Amino acid sequence: MARLSAFQLAGLGLSAAAFLCGIICASALTVTQGEFGSQCILYGSVRYNGTLSLSRVSHSSLCYFVSATSVLASILSFAVLFQGIYHGCFGDGQSEHTWFKGSVAIAAAVLFFLLVSGCILRVGMDTLCAAIVQSSAAASCQEAQRRPWVHPYRAEKFYDNLYTAEAAAWVNFFFWCLMVVLLVLERFIKSSSQPLRSSSARTDEAAPIIGGGPRGP
Numbered sequence: 001m002a003r004l005s006a007f008q009l010a011g012l013g014l015s016a017a018a019f020l021c022g023i024i025c026a027s028a029l030t031v032t033q034g035e036f037g038s039q040c041i042l043y044g045s046v047r048y049n050g051t052l053s054l055s056r057v058s059h060s061s062l063c064y065f066v067s068a069t070s071v072l073a074s075i076l077s078f079a080v081l082f083q084g085i086y087h088g089c090f091g092d093g094q095s096e097h098t099w100f101k102g103s104v105a106i107a108a109a110v111l112f113f114l115l116v117s118g119c120i121l122r123v124g125m126d127t128l129c130a131a132i133v134q135s136s137a138a139a140s141c142q143e144a145q146r147r148p149w150v151h152p153y154r155a156e157k158f159y160d161n162l163y164t165a166e167a168a169a170w171v172n173f174f175f176w177c178l179m180v181v182l183l184v185l186e187r188f189i190k191s192s193s194q195p196l197r198s199s200s201a202r203t204d205e206a207a208p209i210i211g212g213g214p215r216g217p
Helices: 006-035 060-090 100-134 158-210
Strands: 040-048 052-058
Touching: 006 040, 006 060, 006 158, 040 060, 040 100, 052 060, 060 100, 060 158, 100 158
Parallel strands: none
Antiparallel strands: 040 052
């Protein structure tokens, strides 16, 4: 088994953490949709007549987009984790970044979609909570969890689930930022040290030819 560098160990840890964050975000948002009959309550509005009900909801594709982004980020994180473990167990521990530009481009795309997902969750929650407060049903979304909702809604933990999904999305975004930074740093260090090794090898080979060795009488 090859010995992994500090960069590779840190990358494995970040990949595993990003994988879990993506699963948590998608799961929490899916549970929230299930509590409201598969409806996406982000950017929604409510009515209150003794019981809370939804008067407007977003298209389900909005929540599906956030869930799909989280799942895709988890799949890519798992692929990076698996590749790192494979190279650590069966390779020489020096994973060459042959597809460095492609890896950075993919990571940048993931970061963009994670950023969009985090903003959707944040603004969508703020819009929903503002509608709840304006309806005079509760002073906050947390308090609205204890208010009765019309059947068949089960909203006992809708705010907790949405908050968990949002937190997981932003933490996942942060982990992917760190993964990109590690990738660039590792590439930079390898690139800066490679010319030094090459020039040293050429000097050793050229020394006898140029006249570095002892001359006879």
